[in-house]
Amino acid sequence: MRVQEMRKLVRLRAVELDGTRRRLAACHDVSDLRRVAKRRIPRPVFDYVDGAADEELAVAANVAAFRQWRFLPRVLADVDVVDMSATVLGSALPVPLALGPAGYTRMLHPDGESGAARSAARHGLPYTLSTMAATGIEELAAVAVAGGGSGGAAVAGGAAAGRPDLWFQLYILKDRSQARDLVSRAADNGFGALVVTVDTVVAGNRLRDQRNGLSIPPELSLHTVASVASKPGYWLRLLSGPALDYANFAGRPPTTIRKTADFFDASIDWSDIADLRSRWAGKLIIKGPLGPTDARRAAELGVDGIQLSNHGGRQLDRTVAPADLIAPVREAVGPSVALLVDSGIRHGADVVVALALGADAGVLGRAYLYGLMAGGEAGVDRALDLITRQFRTTMQLLGVTSVAELRKRGRELITREPR
Numbered sequence: 132m133r134v135q136e137m138r139k140l141v142r143l144r145a146v147e148l149d150g151t152r153r154r155l156a157a158c159h160d161v162s163d164l165r166r167v168a169k170r171r172i173p174r175p176v177f178d179y180v181d182g183a184a185d186e187e188l189a190v191a192a193n194v195a196a197f198r199q200w201r202f203l204p205r206v207l208a209d210v211d212v213v214d215m216s217a218t219v220l221g222s223a224l225p226v227p228l229a230l231g232p233a234g235y236t237r238m239l240h241p242d243g244e245s246g247a248a249r250s251a252a253r254h255g256l257p258y259t260l261s262t263m264a265a266t267g268i269e270e271l272a273a274v275a276v277a278g279g280g281s282g283g284a285a286v287a288g289g290a291a292a293g294r295p296d297l298w299f300q301l302y303i304l305k306d307r308s309q310a311r312d313l314v315s316r317a318a319d320n321g322f323g324a325l326v327v328t329v330d331t332v333v334a335g336n337r338l339r340d341q342r343n344g345l346s347i348p349p350e351l352s353l354h355t356v357a358s359v360a361s362k363p364g365y366w367l368r369l370l371s372g373p374a375l376d377y378a379n380f381a382g383r384p385p386t387t388i389r390k391t392a393d394f395f396d397a398s399i400d401w402s403d404i405a406d407l408r409s410r411w412a413g414k415l416i417i418k419g420p421l422g423p424t425d426a427r428r429a430a431e432l433g434v435d436g437i438q439l440s441n442h443g444g445r446q447l448d449r450t451v452a453p454a455d456l457i458a459p460v461r462e463a464v465g466p467s468v469a470l471l472v473d474s475g476i477r478h479g480a481d482v483v484v485a486l487a488l489g490a491d492a493g494v495l496g497r498a499y500l501y502g503l504m505a506g507g508e509a510g511v512d513r514a515l516d517l518i519t520r521q522f523r524t525t526m527q528l529l530g531v532t533s534v535a536e537l538r539k540r541g542r543e544l545i546t547r548e549p550r
């Protein structure tokens with residue numbers, strides 16, 4: 132058959148000349164983004180994101196915990212119009228999602244924290260900056276405001292155009308005056324929520340990082356030289372941007388990943404949360420694997436939200452999956468405390484399960500970081516668009532027309548798969 136004859140039968144699709152857009156368009160779920168990231172990013176950097184603590188049992192169990200639920204759809208429910216919006220910690224979000232904190236995000240792609248925050252702003256979602264970020268509090272506040280609200284396959288609503296909803300994640304540092312300084316800088320720069328991570332009293336035992344000899348900032352070693360040869364594009368991009376560092380500690384002596392452990396304080400206790408509550412006027416969220424008893428205690432101290440998390444399995448391996456804590460913690464704290472959950476969300480259906488169990492929102496970690504590694508800021512857009520689309524389709528096929536309805540009738544809509 133000649134080409135001309137073929138053209139009568141099939142329409143030729145325009146060829147996408149931009150390599151990144153072409154690659155991202157071929158990704159149809161988070162696993163696709165992960166696969167592309169793995170192909171394009173040097174092994175030690177990919178492993179820094181993909182890896183977890185010790186035998187990596189928790190990270191696998193986190194994902195499985197969301198997937199053990201089966202849906203019980205209601206048919207003929209007129210799902211033509213679906214309202215995915217939700218009010219979370221006083222913010223109206225177009226979909227109940229937020230982007231979680233990740234240390235050293237700029238090592239994954241030069242778009243880094245700023246690109247992820249811009250993408251979050253375009254989608255009307257909160258972005259959480261890590262204490263250990265490679266972009267500083269002041270820089271992120273400025274960059275994200277300048278870039279927010281522009282173009283993209285955005286979902287309407289959420290953060291006002293151009294003004295992203297920024298949250299700051301705090302590690303309570305050994306040097307308390309340094310921690311207090313971070314908190315006031317976050318307040319001065321308009322960060323609306325403080326997310327206090329309580330599962331990092333010591334550094335997690337991340338074997339992939341140890342085996343790969345990962346150092347932050349990356350150092351020249353035999354490993355690095357080999358990966359320069361195999362992934363030159365990554366290194367060219369990295370070297371074209373500003374030097375990597377723990378930007379929130381600029382002006383202080385440089386530090387390395389090996390020394391990160393020196394930051395953390397194994398002696399933190401509940402009085403630190405009470406102290407932060409008295410200092411921080413914005414929303415206060417406690418992030419960690421809180422069971423019902425700890426969650427009740429946090430609520431009594433006046434936190435606004437609890438982010439159920441086991442750090443994506445990167446701290447204590449074998450920690451209970453946060454998905455399994457949603458129902459008991461909701462029962463313990465009642466309806467007034469916002470309940471967020473991270474660790475294991477890879478699909479919009481995971482967010483549906485989280486809400487059906489009693490959570491207010493899902494928080495993404497690796498799901499958007501794979502996107503960032505696969506294609507920078509556009510890759511984060513792709514991850515958010517895919518998960519949002521999956522969330523909507525799951526709601527429609529389940530026969531629910533609003534997040535409020537999903538929250539109200541959730542337990543009738545899911546059943547645990549018999550083992």
Ligand SMILES: Cc1cc2nc3c(=O)[nH]c(=O)nc-3n(C[C@H](O)[C@H](O)[C@H](O)COP(=O)(O)O)c2cc1C
Pocket residue numbers: 179180181190193231232233234261262263264300328418440441442443444445473474475476495496497498500
């Ligand atoms: C590369 C990477 C860096 C992270 N850095 C931080 C951090 O600095 N502070 C923090 O509280 N959590 C950090 N986390 C944990 C995430 O905020 C989140 O709890 C976790 O990624 C959720 O698990 P999931 O990615 O499997 O969904 C990090 C996670 C990853 C993957």
